[in-house]
Amino acid sequence: MPAEVCWTKGILSTTACIFPEHVKQVLLTGYPVAGMWRSAAQQLARQKLHGVRSGRIASNFPLLRQVTTSQSTAHQASASVQSLDRASESDRSSEFKSGLRFLKPSTSSSPSSLTPLDSAFIELVDLLPKCWQSTSTTDFNHDHSKLQTPLQVFDSRAYSSALEEDELCDEDIIGKENEHAREALPNGSNWDTGLDADSLLEQKSRKRKARELHKRQVKIETEAWQQAATEYRELMTEMCRKSLAPNLPFAQSLLLSWFEPLRDGILEEQRAYGNREHREHRSMYGPYMCQLPADMLAVITMHRLMGLLMCDQEHGCVKVIHAAVVIGEAVEQEVRIFQLMNSQKKSKDAEGNTNSLGDVANNEELEATRKADLKSKKVVRDKVKKLVKQNKLRRVDSILKHASTDEPWSTVIHVKLGSRLLELMLETSFVRAPACQDGDDFGELRPAFQHKFKNHVLRQNVNRIYGVIECDQLVLAEIDQSVKHMVMPYMPMLVKPLPWKGFNEGGYLYLKSSIMRTQGAKEQRMAVIDTPRKHMKVVVEALNVLGETGWRVNKRVLEVVEKLWKAGGGIADLVEADDVPIPERPDTSDKEVWHKWKVAVSQAKRTNSERHSLRCDTELKLGVANKLIDEEAFYYPHNLDFRGRAYPMHPHLNHLGNDLCRGLLIFADGKPLGPSGLRWIKIQLANLYGGSVGKMSFDDRAAFAEDRMEEILDSAERPLDGSRLWLKAEDPFQFLAACIDLRDALASGNPETFVSHLPVHQDGSCNGLQHYAALGRDRIGAESVNLIAGDKPADVYSGIAERVKIIMEKDALKNPLTSRNAASARLLQGQIDRKLVKQTVMTSVYGVTFIGARMQILNRLKERSPIAVDPVDTYRAACYAAKVTLDALGEMFKEARCIMSWLGDCAKIIAAAGHTVRWTSPLGLPIVQPYRKHSRHLVKTSLQVLALRNTDDNHPVLASRQRSAFPPNFVHSLDSSHMMMTALACSKAGLTFAGVHDSYWTHAGDVENMNVILRKNFVKLYKQPILENLLLDFQTQFPDLVFPEVPARGDLDLKEVLKSPYFFN
Template sequence: VEQTKHKLKTGQAGKFYKDIAIYLDDLEPLAISTIVLKVVFDRVFSTQRGANLITPTLVAIGSALESECKFRWYKKEYPGLMHYISEKYFHNSCGTRQKEVIASQKFGQRDIRWTPWSIKAKTSLGRWALTLVMDTTQWFTISKRKTHRKRYDYRVVPTDLFNEKRAELIKSAELFSGIPWPMLVVPDDWGYDEEGNIIYGGYLTNTMMKGHDLTRKGNPTIIHGETPINFLNKLQAVKYCVNQHVLYTAEEMRLKGRIIGKFIPISPSTKLPRPVDADTNEKSNLAWRRAMAEAHNADRINFKRSVRTRTQLEAANKFKDDVFYLCWSFDYRGRAYPIPAFLTPQDTDFGKAILRFADEASVTDEAEFWLSFQVATTYGLDKETLEDRHLWVSKNTELITKVATDPVRYLSSWEEVDEPWQFMAACHEYYHCCIAKDKLTTGLMVAVDATCSGLQILAGLAADKSTAELVNVVPSNKPSDAYKAVAEQAKEFLPTYMHHWMTRSVCKRTVMTIPYNATKDSSRKYIRESLLEEGIDPTKDELTQIVNAVYNSMDSIVPGPMQVMRWIKKHVGQYIRNGATAVEWVTPSGFIVNQRRDDIETMRMELQLLGRTSIRLPTGNTTPSPNKHKSSTAPNYIHSFDASILHRSFNQFNEPFTVIHDSVLCRAGDMGTLNRLVRETYANIFSEEDWLSKFAKTINASEPPPIVGTLNPKDVSNSTYFFC
């Protein structure tokens, strides 16, 4: 395409190109190539009869190029109207043809009309473009077939070269890219041989295929310490089963088409019958057609949204009678992720609720306490004291009994709670273990989470007691609320009329993500979304004031963490600019993080009908990016520490467990032990080493790290709400 456009500019293209030259001016080669390839593949492999006939294919190519030009013209000449139409009428399920029809109608109603290209022009463009595709790829050709004594049809078909390539790709996919289901036998252990080579674990075929790496996006030559490897192998040995009660309830909700949280089954929208006067009443007919269009659009959107739920149910039904295991691997920071996509704890509320530990434990007094905790926490009382949560459960046994014994009938009692499916599962377990007492063992997964783990880690690194108090690192009578504290402090930087806007929910996502180097742009988005949910639509200037106030508030009440982040950003940037190609550090568990953040040449194209496309071009000449390292290092350093806390904690824990980043899950009777181990591990890690000073030497920092020095990490041992 580029060569053709160059010849047209220099007058060397020849007579054939004269008729199409004017149509190529408004489209860049990358856009033309993308559109043409899409149309060719769509037509050649369409299931519609005759779709790959030569003439319809040529016209389709020309029409697709015209559509892109038409939309660019709309946007250039009438940007306001085009934006209005896009926002009001286009949505995720809107196809390119539907978008074109809608835009043409709306512009036509305002007497704005595009001058259509002739069939001859579109055919000429299609012939030129198809010829280029066939010549450059060698993947398509024209097949001539006799259909009548004197008639032939001509079709665009794949060549033998393409079919060979396709067969090769499919064979490779079958061998190396199978669906990673849970396993019915214990996965192989990960490890290293005597020469330091990785012993591939997980799936039994992984030793030979090497399709799943120990460390995703990591350096495969690095040898990690024993502690993280033992942690991963322990995690793989845990037995799971499907929660039959949750699955039964889910199937009932699927049949009813009920959406509950992120459980989204297929639920067809209402289709109105055609009005009896549709043939004579144009207004009535138009209203019905619009209603039908919206109904079909809603169905398409629902079908896309229901994919996750449909696959979750398929997996649950596939394994509903089995005990199974999960294969796990690390990301390059040491966090553990399950390799299967379904039936894992790292899923939606429904996805978590569908799982149980297969090895159950006796229902002790401690188990009853933590089952009560799980009921109240999933209901939405996660900010209350443990005593208040337990009291709420004791006062609501009637509600719990209804939800446990007939969740379908009493759906309204649980569908709007904080985590509906986990709440329903917890009610069922609590009822049978603690109310009816007809069940003597429990396998429910009970979860406790870190309190704003980014700030907990930064408080330990900076030895900052004031921050530690805000995030439950030190003992307190009730859970501290850092989000609420930031919201209150932010009021000092805002005019009085904005004070009631500042709630914990408005500040929560920003406070959570600032330790991970969230930008002010993303904070604007989070804060605006939260305000809109509360019925407040701030102006641009007001939003800027609020964002700045939240950042100023963070500087005021968590100065240690903010200084640490700025220090890391500054000195990592210098380290890369001075010639380093990567940043590497050893975590407290012995996991080695190797962070590479390079600039890669990228071509970006935005099509009006097909959306935005980015093409990464690996030239082999990648350059370490100081800016990417500056934005990545602080969050990755924090993530590597929360991963290390789990690695070391579970090295001493020998009961079934699982993890979700900075959340730990185990059986109710084991939670007291696990909670103590996590606190002790945090205390030991931040007492045994000055980790920031060690990191300063690693990156040759020119200044010492900002250590506040007011925190005794051992205080966390008595903190009830550290993980809660």
């Protein structure tokens, strides 16, 4: 009943307010007091009493009297309550029952002398024994020894969540000192909040759901590997009991058959390290292998290796060094979580478990380490308990995640440990071909994995041999089906990510998270850590905004995808399920036939390898989608690359992925379309259809959708057996999602009030060149990339193609005997279009070289009909086209090319002096280019000798790489700054925002607002003297170096961007 909730809140606040603050916290959050008192208050509320008396609640209980009268700290108060918890049930019950007699007002007085408050209090006291009996088997019987975690926080958090579970602790009510309960509640409304009963119930339900999601998220992050190991053990037991093996899918039966032998092999290895006689050869990896139970190590090894085999570019094999490092890193991460959850368990508990730390690591070194660990964490534990009492649970999560003071494991440790686990996997994992139908032949039993060596030709007469783990063909045939049984760390979160508070503080609750992916570059890492937090405030807040955007799986699109996938793929850009057949060996001695056969075989194997990789990638994406299909919302924590670009930390299904990923994702929170939203969905459909449609004006794009409305609605209603217009789109699954949203909006009867979850994109026009044009105030370049308004969007690729055509037409008229370009120009007649030059124009912002441009154009020419009989002529034509294309770019973006050259020259000067190029982005992010020469050192492992790259920051810089990479890296730091500024401004305006570098997403009804915001922030960004600041930064860092002056700039007025409708479109 609503009134019951209100009354119960009031009763609790009344009984709490008479105590000092630290006692109040114990009463309201501690077992068993809170559980008993809560039950009594609930029962009293049910009797609809109209008043309660604040009085001597705990003064007659001996143990609680210690708390009441003491001026001790909150820690001591909590300890007093815990001592009561640990008392025997009979002692506790006796104490409470005897104490209750003194709580009642004297009954010898005349009944008429008792006030309504006295009577109410008598009834409350009478209820306490009953509540004691009803709660003694639930709230009170807690084994506190099981709650002694390394930081001793989960017991305290259990206390704080005890009252919250029934939503009876209202911070606004409890926090008011000396406020007595009121005698009546008006019409079931809350004390001071003004909320009605329905609102209170809704709030209660919302908070309970949030707590459940938080618990699930914690479990996902901290128990994934242990959960998998438990499932394997249970499935094995069930399989043996019920003979389920023949009914298991082949992929699952493989993993199950490998689990027990691998676990036993690891257990033997752990025991061997515990034996001093066999310890010598295990000294490097033994102590680390003994820090996790064997079953968890087995699951980590199996799943990580299978995951690498699924995702690696090589067909069915992975480099040993890569696999060893990945497995070693996964073990280290789980060790930190495992120690956090278990390092305070008493040794006697560990001795009884054959998989416990005490059994597998029974040696002085580990025992000393464990004791030192407990001592070092005592200070942190006290801090956590204080934060728990202050209800600062987010801060507690952060401390828990980063409490370990252990030094990170070195790469050598990762390699040694990972190699030994791989070796055990190879020794214990076998595969048997499926049995024949007659049952007489059980199939050949052979190793599931083999260690082999491959030869890689670096250049003529220079080879490099490297070791790989290669899986058997039977395993390879089923490997893409095993994704549903894989543990996938760093899944999207069920709750909003922790706000970033430091380099390693934020993102996931417990999984290792860093605000920047430094790839081992210590110089970059320290630059971020040493930067005052206030200087990076905008960057951090923007990352938090990106992480707080909620997502949901588009179930209707997923249903279509799964039907197509089960039917064999090969449609809507889905890879085909079957491999191409390998050509049969020719029965001839003709060398030319044999050469053609070898080429065909090589091509078929390459195609199959690509298909295998794409199939595994698709299975991973669909696996994640199916795990999240019933979630109302999930979130992507974001972090940065060294240039400042933001990326989701989950790697498989995210909005930065391909068309399949984007089609499967919609916003968790919907918004009404409003007056303009329906039009923007139509424009989105035209953009996704692609081709020349995306180059039309907005009105023409909307008209394109109107003209095909019947086919669009048919695609939404009958995607697989209708006209299937969506399959003709360049981005078919996103197009299908837009079709469905448009159909639902029209079917609602009032599109303006229809709540849409569809993300609508606004993309930059060759965004890198837009930033160069803004830097150089380049008017001609600005016109070609839509910084200046036009009737329809300008197409820079078509513009460059037209310039190239004009030059070639002139050259084609010349005499081939006197002009070396005439023949090539004639060969290219009719071949010049936007597709031929597009890649070169796109990569020009990345500093594409002549050689790179030549290769790009040559590849495009090879995709077409031959333009010449002799391949040499085609090659010469590609060289000529590359030169002309780069010249045309230089003419169109004159100021931009000058700035690009100036940036390269500055980087060359810095690198020549032996320094890395470093700068600060406009938002205060320090950026250090990581390009250095790296040495290699050899590490002998149980499998082979591995060559590890030494990433020491003391190595010489790679001068050429520092120079060539600086211009594109600098521009990336600018486009990330624009995206983050837009994200923050959208958040403040109440818009949902997602960013994919130069593509900004929001609800259809908010597109026009976002367009205004992103233009204002682009102008705001370039009002800063960016190049002058960069030069000053360089001169400050390197006072002994002389840098060229900033290039002259054009006369572009950046405010024209505000009026350009196709700047982002």
